[in-house]
Amino acid sequence: MADESDIINKIEQGDVEIRTGLDQAISTSSKVFAWAIFVAFLITVVEVIARYVFDSPTFWAHETTSFLIAAIFLVGGPVALARDKHIRVRMFYDAAGPKRRRALDIVNSLIALIFFAGLAYAAWVMVGKSWFTPTGALHLEGTGTSWNPPTPALLKLLVLICVVAMFIQTVFHLIDAIRRDTSNATDGGE
Amino acid sequence: MGLSALGIEYGSYLLVGAIFVLLLTGQPLAWVTGLVALIFTFGWFGPMALPLVTSRIFGFITEYSLVAIPMFILMAALLDRSGIAKSLFNGMRILAGRLPGGVAVQTLIVAILMAAMSGVIGGEIVLLGILALPQMLRLGYDRNLSIGVVCAGGSLGTMMPPSIVLIIYGLVANASIADLFIAAITPALMLLGFYVAYVLFICWRNPDLGPPMSKEEAAQESLGSALKSLSAPLFIVFVVLGSIYGGIASITEAAAMGVSAVLIIALIRRELTLRMLQDSLVHTLQTCGMIIWIGIAAAVLVGVYNLMGGNRFVAQSILGIEAAPVVIIMVMMLILLVLGMFLDWIGIALLTLPIFVPIVIQLGYDPIWFGILFAVNMQVSYLTPPFGPAAFYLKSVAPKEITLKHIYTALLPFIALQLVVLLTILFFPPIATWLI
Amino acid sequence: ADYNWTFQTSETAGEPGFVNKQKWAEDVAALSGGRIEIEILPIGSVVPHTDTLDAVGAGILQGHLTDPSYFSGKDPAFAMMGNLVGAWSDPFELLGFMASGGGNELYAELVAPYGVQFIGAAATEPEAFVSRVPIRTVEDLKGVKMRAPEGMVYEIFSKAGAAPVSLPGSEIFSALDKGVVDAADNTVFATNQSLGMNDIANYPLYPGFHSLPMIDVSMNKAIWDGLPEDLQEILTASVQQFSFNHIYSVRQLDAAAVEEANANPDIEIINWSGDERAKFRRIAQQEWQNWAPKTEMTQRYYDAVTAYLKGRNLL
Ligand code: NA
Numbered sequence: 001m002a003d004e005s006d007i008i009n010k011i012e013q014g015d016v017e018i019r020t021g022l023d024q025a026i027s028t029s030s031k032v033f034a035w036a037i038f039v040a041f042l043i044t045v046v047e048v049i050a051r052y053v054f055d056s057p058t059f060w061a062h063e064t065t066s067f068l069i070a071a072i073f074l075v076g077g078p079v080a081l082a083r084d085k086h087i088r089v090r091m092f093y094d095a096a097g098p099k100r101r102r103a104l105d106i107v108n109s110l111i112a113l114i115f116f117a118g119l120a121y122a123a124w125v126m127v128g129k130s131w132f133t134p135t136g137a138l139h140l141e142g143t144g145t146s147w148n149p150p151t152p153a154l155l156k157l158l159v160l161i162c163v164v165a166m167f168i169q170t171v172f173h174l175i176d177a178i179r180r181d182t183s184n185a186t187d188g189g190e
Numbered sequence: 191m192g193l194s195a196l197g198i199e200y201g202s203y204l205l206v207g208a209i210f211v212l213l214l215t216g217q218p219l220a221w222v223t224g225l226v227a228l229i230f231t232f233g234w235f236g237p238m239a240l241p242l243v244t245s246r247i248f249g250f251i252t253e254y255s256l257v258a259i260p261m262f263i264l265m266a267a268l269l270d271r272s273g274i275a276k277s278l279f280n281g282m283r284i285l286a287g288r289l290p291g292g293v294a295v296q297t298l299i300v301a302i303l304m305a306a307m308s309g310v311i312g313g314e315i316v317l318l319g320i321l322a323l324p325q326m327l328r329l330g331y332d333r334n335l336s337i338g339v340v341c342a343g344g345s346l347g348t349m350m351p352p353s354i355v356l357i358i359y360g361l362v363a364n365a366s367i368a369d370l371f372i373a374a375i376t377p378a379l380m381l382l383g384f385y386v387a388y389v390l391f392i393c394w395r396n397p398d399l400g401p402p403m404s405k406e407e408a409a410q411e412s413l414g415s416a417l418k419s420l421s422a423p424l425f426i427v428f429v430v431l432g433s434i435y436g437g438i439a440s441i442t443e444a445a446a447m448g449v450s451a452v453l454i455i456a457l458i459r460r461e462l463t464l465r466m467l468q469d470s471l472v473h474t475l476q477t478c479g480m481i482i483w484i485g486i487a488a489a490v491l492v493g494v495y496n497l498m499g500g501n502r503f504v505a506q507s508i509l510g511i512e513a514a515p516v517v518i519i520m521v522m523m524l525i526l527l528v529l530g531m532f533l534d535w536i537g538i539a540l541l542t543l544p545i546f547v548p549i550v551i552q553l554g555y556d557p558i559w560f561g562i563l564f565a566v567n568m569q570v571s572y573l574t575p576p577f578g579p580a581a582f583y584l585k586s587v588a589p590k591e592i593t594l595k596h597i598y599t600a601l602l603p604f605i606a607l608q609l610v611v612l613l614t615i616l617f618f619p620p621i622a623t624w625l626i
Numbered sequence: 627a628d629y630n631w632t633f634q635t636s637e638t639a640g641e642p643g644f645v646n647k648q649k650w651a652e653d654v655a656a657l658s659g660g661r662i663e664i665e666i667l668p669i670g671s672v673v674p675h676t677d678t679l680d681a682v683g684a685g686i687l688q689g690h691l692t693d694p695s696y697f698s699g700k701d702p703a704f705a706m707m708g709n710l711v712g713a714w715s716d717p718f719e720l721l722g723f724m725a726s727g728g729g730n731e732l733y734a735e736l737v738a739p740y741g742v743q744f745i746g747a748a749a750t751e752p753e754a755f756v757s758r759v760p761i762r763t764v765e766d767l768k769g770v771k772m773r774a775p776e777g778m779v780y781e782i783f784s785k786a787g788a789a790p791v792s793l794p795g796s797e798i799f800s801a802l803d804k805g806v807v808d809a810a811d812n813t814v815f816a817t818n819q820s821l822g823m824n825d826i827a828n829y830p831l832y833p834g835f836h837s838l839p840m841i842d843v844s845m846n847k848a849i850w851d852g853l854p855e856d857l858q859e860i861l862t863a864s865v866q867q868f869s870f871n872h873i874y875s876v877r878q879l880d881a882a883a884v885e886e887a888n889a890n891p892d893i894e895i896i897n898w899s900g901d902e903r904a905k906f907r908r909i910a911q912q913e914w915q916n917w918a919p920k921t922e923m924t925q926r927y928y929d930a931v932t933a934y935l936k937g938r939n940l941l
Pocket residue numbers: 304305306307308309310346347348349350351352353
């Protein structure tokens with residue numbers, strides 16, 4: 001049934017609009033990150049077997065899967081942005097001609113930059129609080145359990161990283177839109 | 191600065207208006223909602239309040255009820271790529287037979303089966319969107335009918351127990367979750383019945399909307415070959431339902447059990463390749479990113495609105511109504527319907543239930559009954575624009591030529607059916623409470 | 627009002643604790659002659675429950691009424707001070723330790739660097755325990771798959787021979803119902819009864835013995851420091867008032883729920899003997915000793931608690 005799989009891939013890849021080199025890089029690296037989902041799946045199965053078959057539930061499965069899934073959710077943001085997969089109301093956008101669309105792209109990029117800049121500032125403050133105690137000593141915020149893995153501190157840092165990544169992606173989208181040549185196009189729909 | 195000078199009433203209008211206007215630019219929905227939330231945080235409370243925004247992001251992504259979503263998406267992606275999905279639909283054709291609209295009915299039956307397997311929405315719609323939608327389109331089914339069946343049927347996961355919506359309602363309202371689950375069964379089957387009846391009715395009036403199979407095609411399908419092609423999908427259903435009802439796995443874990451069942455079968459059928467697994471994982475990652483960031487933005491908006499005193503504003507507006515109790519309940523339903531246009535159900539629950547439930551009890555109504563009304567209302571919210579999670583889930587897997595506008599148009603008759611069910615339960619509470 | 631504040635709590639709107647906290651806000655308004663108005667919000671309304679400490683310190687929220695264990699990831703002292711598992715069978719013992727055993731001073735010292743002023747401690751009745759199988763002694767815990775949040779509860783039940791399972795709160799009901807777990811650590815008896823927990827797990831253990839969380843009532847330090855002295859006094863006194871009201875109200879609710887459960891022939895309420903409770907407390911103490919050396923604060927807290935318990939002849 002390999003052909004079936006190929007067809008679906010072709011459809012999905014055909015859908016993907018990669019606009020810049022950075023988007024390409026993020027899109028390619030997603031092939032590595034995506035395996036975290038598989039790891040989370042394996043751990044869940046291990047926990048079920050350990051508990052049901054061997055009556056000895058693990059202490060680490062729950063915290064580890066929660067961490068992996070949360071990380072997946074975050075990383076999914078830049079990946080979906082790189083592949084232009086975020087949901088948009090395209091009614092007016094699709095109706096616009098190349099010139100107007102370029103203008104919309106520029107405005108939208110600028111708006112998105114404000115959003116990501118605000119998020120980055122907030123994330124910066126949050127990371128500071130989860131990596132340092134109020135007295136300034138380095139102490140990674142943990143889950144507070146006996147095992148106490150520092151996953152909250154890591155996830156909060158990942159929020160910052162993903163937001164900064166999306167900021168830079170959007171900067172490139174902005175440059176791309178500004179540089180786009182629409183001199184030969186006539187306006188008013190396609 | 192000082193957006194707070196507007197007061198909560200005009201603040202609320204500005205907030206909703208800003209989202210609408212910004213949406214029209216074609217900006218991703220998640221950025222629009224998030225940006226409006228960010229601006230209101232900054233403008234209403236000042237820069238020191240900004241960490242609220244990322245605090246809510248962290249809170250949302252670590253929400254345990256979401257853990258099953260990637261597993262269900264992965265299960266769908268694997269089913270689809272392995273060809274097991276095709277078997278399921280081919281096998282079920284014997285059920286569809288020569289009945290006009292038969293495949294749509296079959297899709298709805300698959301949907302309610304899946305609804306009994308999971309408590310969240312998202313996974314189911316993605317699964318049906320990949321499995322059922324292309325099949326129906328290929329068979330010449332009306333596009334609107336096909337989309338509607340997938341979205342409305344796929345949303346039943348939070349109506350049919352187990353349901354995370356009812357669990358959260360029970361926790362917030364301090365109502366018996368067991369009773370909520372029992373009370374939800376009849377309304378869930380009623381929704382299903384309405385959808386089936388609607389499909390059969392319009393296809394009976396105009397068979398072109400759901401063309402029956404030709405005699406030859408229908409004859410090809412022997413009972414034996416149908417059972418054979420159904421064996422693999424039935425095994426997966428058995429594993430998921432068996433691990434929940436057999437006390438082997440929690441509802442969230444059951445999704446992962448389903449993934450392992452799919453992998454085992456694909457391995458036996460020699461369809462499992464590394465490439466296929468890799469593609470399915472990347473697809474899951476990307477779909478999660480798209481869905482979750484919308485949820486993240488909605489969660490941020492709810493946090494800011496609560497801090498602005500939005501919940502008090504809503505409560506006072508309701509208490510200001512001098513009318514019969516049933517009118518107050520109807521106003522609540524109306525508020526839920528309107529909020530359902532903009533927020534996801536978790537946000538709506540956090541925003542309204544703390545205000546509504548005490549009033550409902552004070553008015554002398556049964557909180558279990560109100561919980562069922564809430565759940566049906568959330569069914570509507572999945573389908574209504576501009577923020578319709580069901581539509582987004584489907585859009586993430588539907589062919590590119592199907593736009594959000596197509597999807598929302600297709601959903602209108604199904605929204606009408608849901609509203610009929612909502613009103614019926616509102617005026618005949620025993621539909622919900624007779625089994626308790 | 628001169629002061630309009632928003633305080634976030636750790637309960638959903640339906641729980642008795644939330645209603646009592648709203649009542650506290652009304653009392654503060656009345657006692658201050660309307661100078662202070664406090665809006666009480668349910669869990670997760672503005673920030674997640676794990677982030678209220680930071681939010682209060684930053685002034686996003688003006689205060690919170692919450693379980694300190696939620697901040698255990700920042701400092702293990704929060705875990706010990708929030709819920710020293712097995713230590714208290716009666717809320718007045720915990721409150722006594724806070725007032726006269728040094729608890730208040732230690733907790734105030736712990737939160738001060740976060741920009742937070744500790745107003746006072748409250749407490750609830752010990753949490754009940756839901757079970758599908760009869761657990762009459764510590765011995766009976768052996769091998770029982772039970773839901774416990776990761777942390778001290780998890781470790782202590784593990785030491786007592788049970789097989790603790792980590793499950794989020796929203797999964798407890800279904801997991802008990804279907805038999806994924808046989809028992810669960812959940813909230814007070816009255817709430818379990820109204821959620822229908824005792825109908826699917828027929829052997830609740832009551833009165834509780836394992837978990838009695840402290841309720842921390844705190845507010846933003848900068849705002850507190852700017853308050854006139856009479857308002858500070860009013861806040862402090864009103865928290866003590868709240869503590870009494872809350873304990874009595876939960877007792878009343880528990881009593882009604884116990885009566886309801888007793889009327890159901892399927893439900894058997896199991897009450898552990900004093901000996902079993904002491905046996906469990908000694909197992910718990912081994913785990914406290916593991917936590918004590920983690921920081922200077924945890925050690926000081928451990929020393930203070932054991933001294934108090936010994937003085938009360940409870941250890
Ligand atoms: Na369900």
